[in-house]
Amino acid sequence: MKKVIKRLSFSIIIFIITYIGVEMAKKNNEFIETFYSGRLYPFIARNTSFAFSWLPYSAGEIFLTIGVVGLIVLIIGFFRKPSTAYLSDLLSRIVVTAAILYFAFWTMWGLNNFRLPLEENLGYEVEKLTTQDLKETAIYLIDRINDTEDKMVFDDDNLPVYHGDIQEILKNSRVYFDNFAGNHSFLTTGRYSKPKPMIYSEVMSHLNYTGIYNPFTAEANLNVSAPRHSIPFVALHEISHQRGIAGEREANFIAFLASVESDDYYFKYSGYVSALNYIINAIYSEDKDLYFELAELFSLNLRAVYRANAEYWQNYQTVVSDIGEINNDVFLKSTGQSEGTKSYGLVVDLIATYVKMKKA
Numbered sequence: 001m002k003k004v005i006k007r008l009s010f011s012i013i014i015f016i017i018t019y020i021g022v023e024m025a026k027k028n029n030e031f032i033e034t035f036y037s038g039r040l041y042p043f044i045a046r047n048t049s050f051a052f053s054w055l056p057y058s059a060g061e062i063f064l065t066i067g068v069v070g071l072i073v074l075i076i077g078f079f080r081k082p083s084t085a086y087l088s089d090l091l092s093r094i095v096v097t098a099a100i101l102y103f104a105f106w107t108m109w110g111l112n113n114f115r116l117p118l119e120e121n122l123g124y125e126v127e128k129l130t131t132q133d134l135k136e137t138a139i140y141l142i143d144r145i146n147d148t149e150d151k152m153v154f155d156d157d158n159l160p161v162y163h164g165d166i167q168e169i170l171k172n173s174r175v176y177f178d179n180f181a182g183n184h185s186f187l188t189t190g191r192y193s194k195p196k197p198m199i200y201s202e203v204m205s206h207l208n209y210t211g212i213y214n215p216f217t218a219e220a221n222l223n224v225s226a227p228r229h230s231i232p233f234v235a236l237h238e239i240s241h242q243r244g245i246a247g248e249r250e251a252n253f254i255a256f257l258a259s260v261e262s263d264d265y266y267f268k269y270s271g272y273v274s275a276l277n278y279i280i281n282a283i284y285s286e287d288k289d290l291y292f293e294l295a296e297l298f299s300l301n302l303r304a305v306y307r308a309n310a311e312y313w314q315n316y317q318t319v320v321s322d323i324g325e326i327n328n329d330v331f332l333k334s335t336g337q338s339e340g341t342k343s344y345g346l347v348v349d350l351i352a353t354y355v356k357m358k359k360a
Contacts, residue, residue: 003089003092004088004089004092007092007093007095007096008092008095008096010096010099011092011095011096011098011099012099014099014100014102014103015099015102017103018099018102018103018106021106022106022110022111025111025114026114028114029114029115029116030116032111032112032114032115032116033115033116033186036111036112036115037111037112037115037186037244038186041108041109041111041112041244042188042190042244044107044108044218045108045109045188045192045218045242045243045244046188046190046191046192046218048108048216048217048218049191049192049193049217049218049219049242050191050192050193052193052217052218052219053191053192053193053194055196056196057196057197057198057199058196058197058198058199058214058217058219058221059214059217059219060212060214060216060217060219060221061198061199061200061221063216063217071094074090074093075090078090101216104215104216105215105216108215108216108218109213109215109218109241109244109246110215110246112244112245112246113246113247115244115246118245118247118249118250118253118254118350119350119353121184121186122184124350124353124354124357125353126349126350126353127353129348129349129352131283131286131287131290133352133356134279134282134283134286134348134352135283135290135294136355136359137279137348137351137352137355138276138279138280138283138294139294139297140355140358140359141272141275141276141279141351141355142276142294142297142298142302144260144268144272145269145272145273145276145299145302146299148265148268148269148272149269149299149301149302151265152265152266152269154301154304157304157308158300158301158303158304158305159228159229159301159304159305159308160228160229160266160269160301160305162228162266163266166197166224166228166231167197169228169231169232169235169266170194170195170196170197170222170235171194172232172264172267173194173195173232173235173236173239173267174192174194174195174239176236176258176259176262176264176267177236177239177240177243177258179261179262180254180257180258180261180262181243181258187243187244187245187254188243188244192218192239192242192243193218193219193220194220195211195219195220195221195222195235195238195239196219196220196221196222197221197222197224198212198221198222198223198224201222201223201224201225201226202225204223204225205223205225205226205312205313205316206316208313208316209223210222210223210226210230210234211223211234211235211237211238212238213238213241213242218242219242220235220238220239220241220242221238222234222235222238226312227305227308227309227312229266229269229270229273229305229308229309230270230274230309231270232259232264232266232267232270232271233255233256233259233267233270233271233273233274234255236254236255236258236259236267236271237251237252237254237255238251239255239258240254240255240258248346249346249347249350250350252274252278252347253347253350253351253354255271255274256271256274256275256347256351256354257271257354258271259271259272259274260272273302273305273306275347275351277306278347278348278351279348279351279352280294280295282348
């Protein structure tokens with residue numbers, strides 16, 4: 001019983017210290033940007049990522065599997081010989097593990113949620129959008145997509161063809177991100193591992209996840225079962241998290257910039273198509289007639305890409321995907337992203353600002 005009390009006392013102290021630290025971080029954005037995101041986090045992430053870079057698959061998935069199996073073994077042990085002492089010991093171990101993981105999450109990555117706004121680092125002046133702004137942004141992106149399609153190869157189903165396999169996409173995503181980050185001091189480069197294909201990619205599809213960043217192993221993990229054309233954008237999105245961009249809105253925009261500023265037309269296409277998807281969805285919620293008007297401008301290839309994407313995810317619209325969506329929503333809100341999963345779509349203001357600057 002003494003061990004149980006010690007564990008619970010230790011856990012309470014850890015929870016309190018972490019909570020106070022997080023609350024202080026919320027009020028000191030410049031300190032977080034300069035000291036944590038600019039110095040401490042890159043040191044932690046680079047070395048953690050490098051330590052697991054030799055593994056071809058996600059170390060985080062392996063550790064999670066071991067943890068789940070271990071927990072199942074402990075629970076089976078309890079039911080074989082049930083006792084209050086065993087249950088108390090088991091629960092106290094779970095609580096202390098949760099406390100340590102809670103502390104590790106915030107110190108190893110989570111505080112990046114409280115750095116300065118991305119638009120401040122980029123020097124953008126984001127204004128409130130009108131429907132006309134969205135229309136002009138959509139037309140710009142459609143034009144860029146058409147230009148990019150002229151330089152690409154498409155298969156018999158009108159889907160884009162890449163010159164390499166998944167591993168080539170994952171390797172190049174790190175290269176292109178580093179090239180982009182080299183021009184932006186608020187992003188870090190170094191010995192980070194490349195994005196890794198997930199062993200449980202099919203499970204991730206059922207949960208409606210395209211990728212996950214694991215802060216405990218500093219790995220960008222990809223659902224490689226998802227439609228191929230979306231993987232470059234998702235890979236760059238998860239790398240953005242790896243390099244200290246915590247917000248989904250911000251990670252989406254960095255992924256967009258890194259993809260369209262690369263010299264790889266497949267990556268450019270993935271970025272433009274993903275950006276247009278966010279813009280066109282925003283237009284649909286504001287003006288359905290305009291949405292259908294713009295959809296008439298889509299090429300046969302673009303229609304095929306959107307159709308393939310919709311059909312793929314439609315196959316996974318089950319109770320499990322709803323649970324995955326709720327889980328992600330709760331997680332995002334718990335880290336300070338008040339819009340939850342809606343924060344992914346908030347990138348439209350940054351994309352529209354980028355288009356305005358390009359057209360100026």
